[in-house]
Amino acid sequence: MVEVVAAVDVGGTRVKAALVDRDGREVESRTVPTVPGADVQGVLVDQVAGLVRDLEAGTRQPVALVACGVVVPGLVDGEAGVARWSANLGWRDLPVTAPLAALxxxxxxxxxxxxxxxxxxxxxxxxxxxxxxxxxxxGTGIAGALMLDGRVVVADGWAGELGHVVVEPDGPRCGCGAHGCLEAVASAAAVERAYAARSASAGGTRTGADRVAALVDAGDAVATQVWGVAVQALARAIVVTVTLTGVDRVLVGGGLAQSGETLLGPLRRAVEAQLTFQRVPTIERARLGERAGCLGAAALAWDLS
Ligand SMILES: [Zn+2]
Structure with a gap:
């Protein structure tokens, strides 16, 4: 019998779930659409419990479920086991831990x-x-998480909103109501919007950020200009974070990081150019990609055992 935890990453459109062993290997996994009405008490925990039962039934070898970890976006009170608020999913003060543990x-x-x-x-x-x-x-937005002195910074759930640090006071309006937030200037969605606006006169249509990256590699002038604006904005946010917190490793994830060195090369140079006395952080691509949230849920669950 293999000991596993159930790990569930609840997103705005999809729920990723897996049974994960102690070494972080996914024994069994599923991705399903997020249930409608997830903001209504009981609906989400029913979906999660059903998924976990499906996963257990689907394994080839018998497994022993040790614990379950669930991660959600927005403001989260892990101690109370309550999802406090999510703009995407619409819930307020949704109890998760207690009802799910009972199921x-x-x-x-x-x-x-x-x-x-x-x-x-x-x-x-x-x-x-x-x-x-x-x-x-x-990705569509920009998030941040900080580890300092080996501990992840939580600050009652308010830490890490790097996407809403203003990098261009006269910049485009952000979904949060402010102007020139990092997310409004340098997210994959912002890069797509900026490229569409700049290439419109040339008959341009909606172009994905991955396509803009390919155009940068091909030497396209408009794409290069748009990309440069995003890189400078990301560099500014990284330099602020390095200066304030002393982080020495930066992991870039999400859709824009899939372009690899097309993003990371210029980003390293832009950060180094802005630093004066601060130590220079390594800037790399996050390794776990789309599975990071789910594996993070597994890590939280293993920590319970
Ligand atoms: Zn904002």
Missing amino acids: LDAPVALGHDVRAGLVAEARWGAARGASNVLFMPV
């Missing part, structure tokens, strides 16, 4: 998706052995 008859841990992703990168990914880390997924 599964196993201990349950609740955490924040991005902070848990950093825990997973520290245990099984690109932050192994590091104590002072910034984990920055750059």
